[in-house]
Amino acid sequence: MAGARAACYDRSLDRISTRRMETIGKYRVVKELGKGATATVYLCASPDSDLPVAVKVIRFGQDCAAMSRRLRKLFRNEEMVARRLDHPNIAKVYEGVVEENFAYLAMEYIQGFSLEAHTRIDKLLPLHRVIGIIFKCCMALDSAYRQGIIHRDIKPANILVRGDDEPMLVDFGLALNLNKNMDRDSTFITGVGSPSYMSPEQVKGYQLNQKTDLYSLGVVLFQLLTGRLPFRAKNQATLIYRIINTEAPDVTSLNPGLPEGLNAILRRALEKDLYSRYRNGAEFAKDLAAVRYQIVGDDDTVQDNRHFEMLRKLAFFTEFENVELWEILRISVWRQIAPRVTIIREGESSKVFGIVVEGYVEISIAGRTLCRLGEGEVVGEVAYLHPTSDERSASVVTLENTLFLEINAPALALASEELQERMRTALLGKMIDRMRDVNRIAAALGTPAVESAQSLMAGSTRAAPGTGLDLELAPP
Ligand SMILES: Nc1ncnc2c1ncn2[C@@H]1O[C@H](COP(=O)(O)OP(=O)(O)O)[C@@H](O)[C@H]1O
Numbered sequence: 138m139a140g141a142r143a144a145c146y147d148r149s150l151d152r153i154s155t156r157r158m159e160t161i162g163k164y165r166v167v168k169e170l171g172k173g174a175t176a177t178v179y180l181c182a183s184p185d186s187d188l189p190v191a192v193k194v195i196r197f198g199q200d201c202a203a204m205s206r207r208l209r210k211l212f213r214n215e216e217m218v219a220r221r222l223d224h225p226n227i228a229k230v231y232e233g234v235v236e237e238n239f240a241y242l243a244m245e246y247i248q249g250f251s252l253e254a255h256t257r258i259d260k261l262l263p264l265h266r267v268i269g270i271i272f273k274c275c276m277a278l279d280s281a282y283r284q285g286i287i288h289r290d291i292k293p294a295n296i297l298v299r300g301d302d303e304p305m306l307v308d309f310g311l312a313l314n315l316n317k318n319m320d321r322d323s324t325f326i327t328g329v330g331s332p333s334y335m336s337p338e339q340v341k342g343y344q345l346n347q348k349t350d351l352y353s354l355g356v357v358l359f360q361l362l363t364g365r366l367p368f369r370a371k372n373q374a375t376l377i378y379r380i381i382n383t384e385a386p387d388v389t390s391l392n393p394g395l396p397e398g399l400n401a402i403l404r405r406a407l408e409k410d411l412y413s414r415y416r417n418g419a420e421f422a423k424d425l426a427a428v429r430y431q432i433v434g435d436d437d438t439v440q441d442n443r444h445f446e447m448l449r450k451l452a453f454f455t456e457f458e459n460v461e462l463w464e465i466l467r468i469s470v471w472r473q474i475a476p477r478v479t480i481i482r483e484g485e486s487s488k489v490f491g492i493v494v495e496g497y498v499e500i501s502i503a504g505r506t507l508c509r510l511g512e513g514e515v516v517g518e519v520a521y522l523h524p525t526s527d528e529r530s531a532s533v534v535t536l537e538n539t540l541f542l543e544i545n546a547p548a549l550a551l552a553s554e555e556l557q558e559r560m561r562t563a564l565l566g567k568m569i570d571r572m573r574d575v576n577r578i579a580a581a582l583g584t585p586a587v588e589s590a591q592s593l594m595a596g597s598t599r600a601a602p603g604t605g606l607d608l609e610l611a612p613p
């Protein structure tokens with residue numbers, strides 16, 4: 138049943154994309170604005186107004202007539218509800234029309250960007266803007282709920298932001314999300330749409346109330362702050378398991394620069410237990426307003442870019458992608474350290490590790506110098522990589538004014554798998570280089586080696602591989 142429905146929608150989607158439309162009802166199509174999983178949105182001119190209109194077309198497909206009747210009825214009901222909605226942060230719905238094989242909805246055209254453009258670590262918006270935007274979304278959801286409407290599909294793509302930073306919620310009401318909701322099981326099967334923003338009660342298919350929207354908005358907030366989703370998995374079954382059963386990490390553990398206060402807010406928004414979750418949008422908004430943070434001005438953005446450029450120049454990061462460098466910046470602290478300051482002390486336990494960006498440090502063991510490390514050298518990686526022990530085997534002391542990029546190890550453990558893999562490879566490379574240096578020193582102290590009469594590779598017939606003579610075990 139679910140499979141049949143899915144196929145029906147897929148085919149109808151094909152038809153939408155292949156047919157070129159010139160008018161939709163009384164609206165003249167100007168251009169396509171975008172495609173979602175189940176609909177296409179066009180920028181249109183309206184005969185009744187000078188203002189541009191966004192028209193969303195949802196096609197039913199003839200072979201799903203029974204389904205269509207149900208959808209049609211729902212669509213009509215919800216259209217009436219959506220038209221009732223009146224809030225400055227909710228896109229207006231002008232009319233909804235149901236035709237034989239498709240339905241369309243004319244709504245306020247929002248010129249701006251969707252929050253989806255700012256969900257990646259290298260594209261994050263400054264904190265004060267994120268808080269301002271989500272605050273207004275909370276108030277819009279609050280107002281919608283008081284008018285009896287639940288959104289059910291809050292996600293970054295459904296929050297459009299105008300030039301004046303006013304967020305506008307689009308796709309309100311079940312009618313607009315009808316394919317997604319009525320086809321919930323086929324959504325999972327076909328992989329159309331993702332449960333990433335769905336509340337635990339939503340993935341379980343339970344009855345929903347307004348709290349589902351607050352949860353989804355919490356996921357959006359989490360992503361805008363950290364550049365990643367609270368729950369991630371390689372497949373949907375695991376993702377759903379995690380949404381239902383596991384706790385999201387603290388946002389400060391992923392982005393140590395964030396104010397502590399955000400952790401409690403996200404915990405309440407992402408609360409699985411409905412009784413403990415925020416009761417309404419106003420409560421959520423009130424907590425957001427109380428978060429203490431510094432307004433990030435242009436200076437900080439300039440500083441961020443400067444830091445990025447500094448890392449980009451270091452040989453250690455050559456193999457890192459730009460997006461991974463931005464991720465490093467979010468989980469690190471820049472320390473300007475005076476000369477003769479101990480960063481790591483031999484024998485103590487700590488996970489401090491990082492990169493010398495400017496200056497020099499001395500590595501010593503039992504009061505004797507081992508080496509000096511300068512620009513682009515990594516420090517403290519052994520305890521970081523060691524699977525069980527974080528006891529320090531050497532001391533690290535600054536020799537001059539040193540700029541040290543300290544990477545937060547617990548945050549790195551929660552970073553993207555790509556970054557962790559990249560870091561492990563880079564650190565392993567460094568360790569092998571150093572081990573070779575140390576071996577060279579150790580060998581210099583050794584006894585003279587035996588002289589070989591012949592080289593293994595250079596045309597030797599006696600010791601060629603496959604002759605049965607094991608060189609390593611042969612006595613010297
Ligand atoms: N009212 C609107 N004004 C401007 N652009 C819109 C509007 N509604 C939707 N869009 C654009 O059309 C795209 C497709 O919308 P939709 O079919 O709802 O899918 P989704 O929300 O999953 O992206 C959106 O991502 C957005 O960029």
Ligand SMILES: [Mg+2]
Pocket residue numbers: 173294295307308
């Ligand atoms: Mg949408």
